[in-house]
Amino acid sequence: MKRYVILIAYRPWDWSSATPEVRQSYVDAHDAFQQYVDEHGAHLGSAALGDADTATTLRADADGARMVTDGPFAELAEQIGGYYDVELPDLDAAIAAARLLPPAYTVEVRPVVRIEGYDPQ
Amino acid sequence: MTPDEALAATVREEWGRLVALLLAQFRRLDLVEDALGDAVEAGARTWPRDGIPDRPAAWLLTAARRRVLDRLRAEAMAARTRPLLVVDAEVTAARGSVRADPGDLVDDDVLRLVLMCCHPALAPEVASALALRLVVGVTTADIARLFLVPEPTMAARVTRGKRKIVTAGIPFGVPDATALPERLGVVAQVAYLAFTAGYAPGSGPDLLRADLSGEAVRLVRVTLALRPDEPVLRALLALLLLQHSRRDARVGDDGRLVLLPDQDRSRWRLDEVDEALGLLQGMPGAVTSPLAESYRLQAYVAAEHATAVTASDTRWDRVCEHYAALVALNPSPAVRLAAAVALAERDGPRAGLRALDDLDGALPHSHRLPAVRGELLARAGEPRAAVEALDVAIGRCGNDVEREHLTRRRDELASRRE
Numbered sequence: 294m295k296r297y298v299i300l301i302a303y304r305p306w307d308w309s310s311a312t313p314e315v316r317q318s319y320v321d322a323h324d325a326f327q328q329y330v331d332e333h334g335a336h337l338g339s340a341a342l343g344d345a346d347t348a349t350t351l352r353a354d355a356d357g358a359r360m361v362t363d364g365p366f367a368e369l370a371e372q373i374g375g376y377y378d379v380e381l382p383d384l385d386a387a388i389a390a391a392r393l394l395p396p397a398y399t400v401e402v403r404p405v406v407r408i409e410g411y412d413p414q
Numbered sequence: 415m416t417p418d419e420a421l422a423a424t425v426r427e428e429w430g431r432l433v434a435l436l437l438a439q440f441r442r443l444d445l446v447e448d449a450l451g452d453a454v455e456a457g458a459r460t461w462p463r464d465g466i467p468d469r470p471a472a473w474l475l476t477a478a479r480r481r482v483l484d485r486l487r488a489e490a491m492a493a494r495t496r497p498l499l500v501v502d503a504e505v506t507a508a509r510g511s512v513r514a515d516p517g518d519l520v521d522d523d524v525l526r527l528v529l530m531c532c533h534p535a536l537a538p539e540v541a542s543a544l545a546l547r548l549v550v551g552v553t554t555a556d557i558a559r560l561f562l563v564p565e566p567t568m569a570a571r572v573t574r575g576k577r578k579i580v581t582a583g584i585p586f587g588v589p590d591a592t593a594l595p596e597r598l599g600v601v602a603q604v605a606y607l608a609f610t611a612g613y614a615p616g617s618g619p620d621l622l623r624a625d626l627s628g629e630a631v632r633l634v635r636v637t638l639a640l641r642p643d644e645p646v647l648r649a650l651l652a653l654l655l656l657q658h659s660r661r662d663a664r665v666g667d668d669g670r671l672v673l674l675p676d677q678d679r680s681r682w683r684l685d686e687v688d689e690a691l692g693l694l695q696g697m698p699g700a701v702t703s704p705l706a707e708s709y710r711l712q713a714y715v716a717a718e719h720a721t722a723v724t725a726s727d728t729r730w731d732r733v734c735e736h737y738a739a740l741v742a743l744n745p746s747p748a749v750r751l752a753a754a755v756a757l758a759e760r761d762g763p764r765a766g767l768r769a770l771d772d773l774d775g776a777l778p779h780s781h782r783l784p785a786v787r788g789e790l791l792a793r794a795g796e797p798r799a800a801v802e803a804l805d806v807a808i809g810r811c812g813n814d815v816e817r818e819h820l821t822r823r824r825d826e827l828a829s830r831r832e
Contacts, residue, residue: 384583385589
């Protein structure tokens, strides 16, 4: 089994104004994803994130001082809206799972790697 | 056969199978290629002394296995762990006992290797380099020459590809039957990219690297042998063979590029033309994949050229029909440009020029479009406008060989004008 973090990017839109049908289609898609992961591997964690305009970024300036700014890493049309942390057999399985998520998402599949000499609990 | 020739032939024929077998057994992409390279070196040393082994491929496999085991032992001493290639359950089960020599399962292992190298998660230029290196055994130096990049750049590209495979978990496996045709389509695109790289004009003695394009043809052959009914592979092999059959006639004695109408047709490889025509005839009438249909239509066009005894015998009516179908399938600017050229041959330069009219917006930087326009204007009896168009083409052309060709044509027309 390999561990992947599946990052979800979306174009910010107004969830509160979405019709019940649209909301249900999103819920169904996430359920289908969860079911695939449960059948083929394991679900280790996940979260939906607040909109990018609620993000705070810390970045070192030229002198190494950590500056705090309002907003995400990068201002892009698409913003990270959530993630899944899963275990699946291989990249093909991760891609198959990611295909089940709502089509409006752009999904990035990133392998989790072990840093040699560092073993967190 | 001398020992050197026997070794070269074995490497050429068996490289992909050996890589596949070693990967299936050890799952260590980082060790297998080096181990096999060492085994070939050992063969070069010992075969002249001890004679050619009865089963040369098995000899290389055993030697390479020993190398991998040595490395694994050394690593175990250092207590280091490396990420393993992901192998599907079927392979793991089949590896219960180590097979002494290639058996029935090997074909599937080679297909796993091809699909791993040509995975859609790899950039096409990375995938084609990996496939040529691991499946067909082309050296990194030759792959670099094919793609016109420095050898260290290509070596880094191959290394990056292998790292992505292992880290991202691209499987050494065959997807289920519903997903397989699409994946074989990716294999076809990867092979086509490698093939066309060899026909991108270079300079000097490397004007055409057609011999290296032949390695891409081999990649398609290997894959087609594993899935003989796959339309996309059949159509692509036919297309590549038809284009490749003209390689000897494409460069003149003075080293210059020779265009299709001026080629010495006796230098075309008729055996390859025949094979391609056979492949096309054996294809089912209705092909469902647009990619396969696109390759087939392009092959039909190439077949019209290949079967015309002289350039003037070309059945432009049929070429135009194939292009019309191709434009309907994929109305890309490049296809429409080629269709306009065919139209000019059938209906005269004015018809071709009209077909070019709405392409400028789609191809604002192309040198081919003004080059074609210049040629058609010349034929239509407008040398002044032709020279103007060729000047635009020369200004946009980034390739020395092609620019030289265009400049020659321009000067010829300019002098005729006076």
